[in-house]
Amino acid sequence: QVQLVESGGGLVQAGGSLRLPCAASGRAFSNVGMGWFRQAPGKEREFVAAISRSGTMRNYADSVKGRFTISRDNDKNTVYLQMSSLKPEDTAVYYCAATLKRAAVPVGTYEYDYWGQGTQVTVSS
Numbered sequence: 001q002v003q004l005v006e007s008g009g010g011l012v013q014a015g016g017s018l019r020l021p022c023a024a025s026g027r028a029f030s031n032v033g034m035g036w037f038r039q040a041p042g043k044e045r046e047f048v049a050a051i052s053r054s055g056t057m058r059n060y061a062d063s064v065k066g067r068f069t070i071s072r073d074n075d076k077n078t079v080y081l082q083m084s085s086l087k088p089e090d091t092a093v094y095y096c097a098a099t100l101k102r103a104a105v106p107v108g109t110y111e112y113d114y115w116g117q118g119t120q121v122t123v124s125s
Helices: none
Strands: 002-006 010-013 018-026 033-039 046-051 058-060 068-073 078-083 092-099 119-124
Touching (some): 002 092, 018 033, 018 119, 046 068, 058 068, 078 092
Parallel strands (some): 010 119
Antiparallel strands (some): 033 046, 033 092, 046 058, 068 078, 092 119
């Protein structure tokens, strides 16, 4: 079992920045890949970013490339999503997720085994 708790969400103006931490507990953190997803009202949950167990591989959705950065600190059992140059279309509930699969940076929701409760990010224009 892995328990995940996101924080750091809030209201920010377009062009601003936010950093979302996700704290993990339970299973050894270095044995799970981590991802961030988001879900806007009326839309399906979509992939945002993923990072491998060691942190050496990363993957991003095209919509966030160059603006968002995923990182992890295995000593602190925490994964981060640094978001910059935010746009109103980034408004969503952001979820972190953990995968036991060996695929380094999976992008499908079905590939993740554990989910946090989500944190709301609202970007005003």
